[in-house]
Amino acid sequence: MSPSxxxxxxxxxxxxxxxLALAVPALAGAHGKPSGxxxxxxxxxxxxxxxxxxxxxxxxxxxxxxxxxxxxxxxSAANGQILREVVHNxxxxxxxxxxxxxxxxxxxxxxxxxxxxxxxxxxxSAATPIGYDYxxxxxAELNKNGKRYEVVVVQEEFDLEAPADYNGxxxxxxxxxxxxxxxxxxLTMRDVILARHGAGVQxxxxxxxxxxxxxxxxxxxxPKPIKRGWTETDAKVRGSHPFHFVNxxxxxxxxxxxxxxxxxxxxxxxxxxxxxxxVLVGDLNxxxxxxxxxxxxxxxxxxxxxxxxRSTDDPLSCCLRSSLLGAGDGGSVVxxxxxxxxxxxxxxxxxxxQSSTVTGLLPVNGFWSSxxxxxxxxxxxxx
Numbered sequence: 001m002s003p004s005x006x007x008x009x010x011x012x013x014x015x016x017x018x019x020l021a022l023a024v025p026a027l028a029g030a031h032g033k034p035s036g037x038x039x040x041x042x043x044x045x046x047x048x049x050x051x052x053x054x055x056x057x058x059x060x061x062x063x064x065x066x067x068x069x070x071x072x073x074x075x076s077a078a079n080g081q082i083l084r085e086v087v088h089n090x091x092x093x094x095x096x097x098x099x100x101x102x103x104x105x106x107x108x109x110x111x112x113x114x115x116x117x118x119x120x121x122x123x124x125s126a127a128t129p130i131g132y133d134y135x136x137x138x139x140a141e142l143n144k145n146g147k148r149y150e151v152v153v154v155q156e157e158f159d160l161e162a163p164a165d166y167n168g169x170x171x172x173x174x175x176x177x178x179x180x181x182x183x184x185x186x187l188t189m190r191d192v193i194l195a196r197h198g199a200g201v202q203x204x205x206x207x208x209x210x211x212x213x214x215x216x217x218x219x220x221x222x223p224k225p226i227k228r229g230w231t232e233t234d235a236k237v238r239g240s241h242p243f244h245f246v247n248x249x250x251x252x253x254x255x256x257x258x259x260x261x262x263x264x265x266x267x268x269x270x271x272x273x274x275x276x277x278x279v280l281v282g283d284l285n286x287x288x289x290x291x292x293x294x295x296x297x298x299x300x301x302x303x304x305x306x307x308x309x310r311s312t313d314d315p316l317s318c319c320l321r322s323s324l325l326g327a328g329d330g331g332s333v334v335x336x337x338x339x340x341x342x343x344x345x346x347x348x349x350x351x352x353x354q355s356s357t358v359t360g361l362l363p364v365n366g367f368w369s370s371x372x373x374x375x376x377x378x379x380x381x382x383x
Contacts, residue, residue, distance in 0.1 A: 048381040049354065050237045053107035054247070054281035054341050056372035057098065057134050059116040059189065061085035062323030072163075076173075076181035079164035083130055083185050086118055089325045090367060091132050097364030098374075099141035103148065105359065105376040108201045108237045110149070111247025111281040112138075112192040119186045120164070126172040127183040135192060142194075152193040155208025157249070158227045161186040191282075193231045193247050199238070203245075206233035209271065213260035215251050226251075228261065230282075232271045240381045243351075244274035248282035255294040258285055262298035266305035266346075277347035279379065280307060283340055283372070290314055290338035299342070308348040310377050312356040317341040317373035325371065327363040336361060336373055343377040350382040 062085060065078035102110060118132040135154070142149045163173070163181030173181040191208065195201045210229035230248040248265060251258040262284070265272040272280050286298035318340045322330040336358075345351040359374035 050379045051107045052109050053376045054111045055374045056113045056283045058370040059114045060089045072177045076163045076165040076178050080166040083166050094369050095137045095141045097369035101359040108196045110194040113249040113283045115190040115192045117188040121184040124182045147197045149194045152195045152203045153206040153231045155191045155231045157189040159188045191231050202236045203233045211261045230271045244276040244278045246272045246280045250285050252285045259297035262301040280344045285340050287339045306346045307344040310343045310353045315358045320371040325368040327366050341375045352380045354378040354380045
């Protein structure tokens with residue numbers, strides 16, 4: 001998400017007079033479990049080409065109206081609007097376009113951000129349950145004609161629940177102070193690494209974590225940290241030497257916190273450090289020349305630590321202005337006017353860029369696949 005659009009802030013935290021932060025177990029990947037076989041050559045044959053992709057799926061709604069809510073009625077109405085946008089933005093349809101992008105490029109490893117899980121709890125008979133789990137929806141499309149991609153690791157980020165007036169009817173909810181809220185809406189955010197199946201991709205030592213430096217917002221006078229983090233795995237692709245692959249989504253709103261998170265990635269022992277060469281992908285919410293100071297700070301911190309870009313020059317991948325992703329809802333390709341999605345390495349002499357492309361710059365099946373475009377890079381390993 002672009003820092004300038006500021007649609008990513010967890011708004012339910014800012015306005016809620018009744019907010020539940022319900023913990024769910026982190027979804028585990030196959031730590032140490034090989035994906036593929038060293039003897040498989042895949043479509044490219046044995047070689048030293050490694051194809052990677054970063055894809056922000058977009059959580060599905062503008063959380064801004066809830067940020068502005070000042071009363072319980074305003075909050076439940078805003079949360080109802082958020083849920084209606086999620087339904088309108090129809091992830092099962094968007095997943096088809098996202099899968100087409102990935103299958104067309106055939107990346108060996110994919111870093112996903114905003115792999116949202118939306119759930120509702122009915123509070124009255126007037127409530128209609130709503131549920132979207134982006135990860136299995138996308139996997140179902142990717143693997144429709146045979147297994148093509150599998151999960152390496154999933155890391156949970158923030159998990160929030162709050163009252164919502166989805167149906168717009170008055171006085172149909174039982175919660176004290178929220179008479180119009182007929183349900184609770186819950187959003188769980190996750191970052192994911194996928195590996196291409198049957199293409200000679202091996203992964204091991206897969207794990208994820210959260211940053212120590214987090215944005216905090218006050219809830220009923222108490223600070224609430226907003227979890228963001230990373231996923232990582234060691235990998236080997238066909239004839240390549242082993243390398244360390246990292247996927248992350250840095251804080252969108254506070255540039256100093258974002259910078260601190262970037263520094264955590266590359267600090268000694270950080271997830272983007274390894275005895276192996278590192279390939280880092282993700283939504284960094286930062287760049288060196290397509291965004292303005294201080295949104296440059298996080299990217300500059302990575303460059304100062306030795307990270308080098310491995311994508312096309314200034315691939316403009318962010319972000320649609322409209323929170324509604326229907327082809328007629330106001331989004332335009334000219335909205336993609338800056339770069340926050342990146343592919344980087346700390347071993348530029350050995351890992352060079354062979355080719356790179358931006359994906360998802362047009363609607364598919366009547367919907368933009370995300371408010372971001374995707375970024376694909378084919379890398380050449382020197383030995």
